[in-house]
Amino acid sequence: MTDFSRVLCAIDLTEPSRRVLDCALWWARRHGADVSVLHVHPLALPPPEAGGLTGGAPEASIAAHAPLTPDAHREHQREIERFVEQARTDGLQLEVLLDEDPSVADAIVARADALAADLVVVGAGTGPASEHPVLGRITMDLLRSAPCSVLVIPPPAGDVVNPCVAGVGRVLCAVSLSEASRPLLESASAFASQSAAHLTVVHVVELSEVAALAYDFDAHREARLQPACDELVALVEDVVGPDKPVEEIVAQGAPSSEILKLAAEESTGLIVVGLGAGHRARGTGRPAAQAVAREARCPVLFLHADAAAAISRPFASDSRQEPRAAAG
Amino acid sequence: MVIARVDLPGTTNADVSVQVHQTRLLITAGPEGAAQLLKHLEGDAHVIYRRDRGTGGFFRSLLLPHGVRVDDIKATMTDGVLVVTAPDTAGKDDHD
Numbered sequence: 375m376t377d378f379s380r381v382l383c384a385i386d387l388t389e390p391s392r393r394v395l396d397c398a399l400w401w402a403r404r405h406g407a408d409v410s411v412l413h414v415h416p417l418a419l420p421p422p423e424a425g426g427l428t429g430g431a432p433e434a435s436i437a438a439h440a441p442l443t444p445d446a447h448r449e450h451q452r453e454i455e456r457f458v459e460q461a462r463t464d465g466l467q468l469e470v471l472l473d474e475d476p477s478v479a480d481a482i483v484a485r486a487d488a489l490a491a492d493l494v495v496v497g498a499g500t501g502p503a504s505e506h507p508v509l510g511r512i513t514m515d516l517l518r519s520a521p522c523s524v525l526v527i528p529p530p531a532g533d534v535v536n537p538c539v540a541g542v543g544r545v546l547c548a549v550s551l552s553e554a555s556r557p558l559l560e561s562a563s564a565f566a567s568q569s570a571a572h573l574t575v576v577h578v579v580e581l582s583e584v585a586a587l588a589y590d591f592d593a594h595r596e597a598r599l600q601p602a603c604d605e606l607v608a609l610v611e612d613v614v615g616p617d618k619p620v621e622e623i624v625a626q627g628a629p630s631s632e633i634l635k636l637a638a639e640e641s642t643g644l645i646v647v648g649l650g651a652g653h654r655a656r657g658t659g660r661p662a663a664q665a666v667a668r669e670a671r672c673p674v675l676f677l678h679a680d681a682a683a684a685i686s687r688p689f690a691s692d693s694r695q696e697p698r699a700a701a702g
Numbered sequence: 703m704v705i706a707r708v709d710l711p712g713t714t715n716a717d718v719s720v721q722v723h724q725t726r727l728l729i730t731a732g733p734e735g736a737a738q739l740l741k742h743l744e745g746d747a748h749v750i751y752r753r754d755r756g757t758g759g760f761f762r763s764l765l766l767p768h769g770v771r772v773d774d775i776k777a778t779m780t781d782g783v784l785v786v787t788a789p790d791t792a793g794k795d796d797h798d
Contacts, residue, residue: 572756592725596765603751603762619756625748632748 378405382491384412384482387457390497394527395461397538398495408467413454414481415474479515487521495525524676526667542643544572548633551577551605554648559613562646574621577606578629630665642672649676704787711782720777727764734759
């Protein structure tokens with residue numbers, strides 16, 4: 375996790391996005407990264423032509439606007455700069471960006487590409503019709519198409535200390551026991567070591583209710599659980615090493631709810647999950663990971679497969695065996 | 703019949719508990735493991751394996767095979783390895 379050198383922080387100038395900015399700056403300071411702070415002015419889509427395909431409004435809940443005039447653009451730019459100046463920016467290389475686009479998510483992705491950002495920091499969003507945090511449409515879209523890792527910051531909660539201020543004491547890494555789990559765990563382990571944080575590695579076995587109807591459910595469950603335990607133990611021992619303090623957990627149930635339950639039980643400061651096809655299969659599939667981001671009360675780091683691979687590269691030539699986790 | 707063989711390095715006999723609850727064998731080590739067992743028995747049974755190298759706490763819930771004579775289950779601990787064995791109703795002593 376030491377390879378993050380360019381952080382892109384997307385803000386919407388609301389109070390919750392102050393916390394997002396604080397976390398991005400904290401993260402950048404930890405990693406010696408440069409920071410780009412981006413605000414996207416959402417443009418209204420042009421009216422659809424007769425018979426043409428519009429693709430629909432990408433973010434229907436976001437108020438869309440006309441393009442900014444040069445004066446309005448400068449005023450918006452100053453407003454973002456004032457917003458950023460209120461945060462602690464000392465010691466950081468920082469730039470402020472204002473883009474205009476019909477799709478905020480697309481604009482963030484384009485900027486992340488153009489800047490070769492390693493990490494995008496965004497808020498989880500808040501639902502206007504609910505007191506509970508929901509994963510905003512922009513963040514959901516971003517998680518589908520992000521070219522790099524994404525750190526999702528939940529809305530502030532009165533009873534939850536901001537880990538980006540108080541420090542991350544506990545890291546929970548959710549693994550699917552796929553090929554991608556090894557670099558993911560290496561990264562989470564490195565972060566936990568650097569932060570002197572307690573590391574918990576969890577795998578959730580999702581049991582099929584359909585299978586329960588077909589044959590002996592207890593036998594089916596045990597047949598899934600024991601190999602999962604063995605694979606997790608082997609993976610942790612191989613990646614983290616035999617001597618470091620680490621907690622291994624295998625749980626059964628719906629992955630998102632089990633991960634959230636454990637994160638709450640352990641007062642986790644950061645959840646690390648994979649962002650990529652390798653994590654679709656078991657334990658932390660993409661919908662499950664999005665559900666975690668939607669309801670987590672701590673930041674959730676979606677580690678991009680490329681980033682994880684880059685982090686694990688120094689170990690590629692050594693003689694340690696691959697974990698016994700099944701592919702996919 | 704061997705039901706379970708568990709590495710519990712640094713754990714003494716006094717730290718380890720082996721219990722049968724309904725159809726499951728519950729193995730715990732250390733206070734953390736005992737706390738986990740309590741949660742399991744209280745109905746919060748989502749965690750079926752947990753080991754914390756930091757605290758030495760260990761918890762594992764295993765389904766007992768069909769035909770095991772529960773009253774004859776024996777557990778031995780040698781050099782940090784716990785072995786739980788039980789004969790089945792047919793009286794065979796197979797190794798799994």
